[in-house]
Amino acid sequence: MTNLNETHDPALTSWVESANAPETDFPIQNLPYGVYRKAGSGGPGRVGVAIGDRILDVTAAAAEMSGAAKDAAGLCNGETLNELMAAGNGAWSALRAGLSRLLREGGPADAPRDALRGALTAQADAEMLVPANIGDFSDFWASLVHATNAGKINRPDNPLLPNYKHLPIAYHARSSSFGVSGTAVRRPEGQVKPPGADSPVFRPCARLDYEMELGLYVGPGNDIGSPIALDDAEKHLFGVCVLNDWSARDIQAWEYVPLGPFQGKNFANTISPWVVTMEALAPFRTPAYERAAGDPALMPYLASDANAAAGGIDVRLEVLMSSAKMRAAGTPPALIGASRFKDMYWTAAQLVAQHTASGCNLRPGDLLGSGTVSDEESFGSLLETSWAGSRTFTLPGGEERTFLEDGDEVIMRGYCEADGARRIGLGECRAEVLPS
Numbered sequence: 001m002t003n004l005n006e007t008h009d010p011a012l013t014s015w016v017e018s019a020n021a022p023e024t025d026f027p028i029q030n031l032p033y034g035v036y037r038k039a040g041s042g043g044p045g046r047v048g049v050a051i052g053d054r055i056l057d058v059t060a061a062a063a064e065m066s067g068a069a070k071d072a073a074g075l076c077n078g079e080t081l082n083e084l085m086a087a088g089n090g091a092w093s094a095l096r097a098g099l100s101r102l103l104r105e106g107g108p109a110d111a112p113r114d115a116l117r118g119a120l121t122a123q124a125d126a127e128m129l130v131p132a133n134i135g136d137f138s139d140f141w142a143s144l145v146h147a148t149n150a151g152k153i154n155r156p157d158n159p160l161l162p163n164y165k166h167l168p169i170a171y172h173a174r175s176s177s178f179g180v181s182g183t184a185v186r187r188p189e190g191q192v193k194p195p196g197a198d199s200p201v202f203r204p205c206a207r208l209d210y211e212m213e214l215g216l217y218v219g220p221g222n223d224i225g226s227p228i229a230l231d232d233a234e235k236h237l238f239g240v241c242v243l244n245d246w247s248a249r250d251i252q253a254w255e256y257v258p259l260g261p262f263q264g265k266n267f268a269n270t271i272s273p274w275v276v277t278m279e280a281l282a283p284f285r286t287p288a289y290e291r292a293a294g295d296p297a298l299m300p301y302l303a304s305d306a307n308a309a310a311g312g313i314d315v316r317l318e319v320l321m322s323s324a325k326m327r328a329a330g331t332p333p334a335l336i337g338a339s340r341f342k343d344m345y346w347t348a349a350q351l352v353a354q355h356t357a358s359g360c361n362l363r364p365g366d367l368l369g370s371g372t373v374s375d376e377e378s379f380g381s382l383l384e385t386s387w388a389g390s391r392t393f394t395l396p397g398g399e400e401r402t403f404l405e406d407g408d409e410v411i412m413r414g415y416c417e418a419d420g421a422r423r424i425g426l427g428e429c430r431a432e433v434l435p436s
């Protein structure tokens with residue numbers, strides 16, 4: 001886990017005024033990376049860092065840096081973050097410190113602000129791109145609450161499967177269908193077996209759902225055959241995003257036995273464009289989830305004192321919805337669910353240790369999904385909110401929902417707050433459902 005350093009000082013302010021607004025997701029203590037281009041330009045993507053409502057071009061900023069920070073900035077002249085992700089903690093820390101010093105108020109007296117001002121783009125004028133070449137995507141199921149709820153819905157007499165508390169469960173998913181926030185998602189068609197029907201039919205998904213998750217980007221990979229030890233796991237994590245793992249529940253329900261999700265999951269994933277680094281999350285670390293007294297003892301490869309003491313991360317996630325009717329009426333999106341990543345049964349480090357325990361190799365830019373983040377009272381999926389379609393909920397304006405309708409927009413947000421720290425945000429992951 002990264003220690004606190006000068007870049008986390010809550011007293012730091014930036015000469016980019018909008019970064020000092022109390023409600024901004026991107027104060028100088030955050031400095032998340034993304035890939036952007038001028039909206040409508042169709043040009044190549046550039047690596048930028050978010051500061052307030054602006055983006056600083058990291059390659060342009062490199063000209064004003066020296067030493068290790070300049071070297072690390074030099075890894076950002078491509079169209080993805082993969083080279084920076086591969087470089088590891090030393091490079092990441094040097095670049096973060098270099099950017100913090102260039103952007104802070106009261107920084108070096110000769111801070112070349114005129115040159116840097118010319119390297120700023122308004123986020124409103126930018127088009128964000130998928131920030132990494134995501135080679136592989138694996139999706140976990142790390143929330144005990146979500147796993148128990150999904151189990152109760154499918155197996156009321158036996159909600160939690162016997163393996164759950166022994167190892168983090170996941171499936172190997174798909175990276176080709178990732179879209180960045182703002183990319184619309186088309187309702188999939190597929191084979192479903194309606195309740196009571198004798199045989200399946202092919203039709204548009206009638207139970208379209210979201211899953212609110214935290215995405216974890218892999219930094220340096222590991223060699224095949226060389227598992228990553230739990231206490232080294234976070235050296236292999238670059239940062240996080242908000243992830244919507246779209247799910248077609250009716251397609252999933254018919255196809256998933258015995259090999260797991262396929263068509264029900266592979267049609268789209270939406271990610272927030274900014275990657276908040278593990279270093280930026282340092283003020284928001286918490287103990288790992290406290291396992292109940294009767295839970296099985298962890299095997300040694302999934303247990304360590306460091307993980308128990310500070311393996312958690314207090315990222316708060318929220319999901320909001322707006323229907324086409326609400327948007328036409330000017331009604332703001334309605335909050336549907338809110339939950340916290342720190343309450344997950346398995347930590348980020350345990351997901352990495354489990355993924356590589358077999359010797360499986362991770363590569364820079366791979367993405368690990370946490371699984372739906374649900375609290376006891378507030379859920380990260382409509383499967384739970386509607387209890388598999390058996391309960392409706394009402395949107396402002398009176399429309400009722402169980403699952404998503406065409407024209408619905410799903411908006412997920414993440415942020416972190418802690419005593420003695422500046423609030424930081426993960427930004428937004430937003431997408432509208434289009435008809436099939």
Ligand code: MN
Nearest residue numbers: 139211245371
């Ligand atoms: Mn998922």
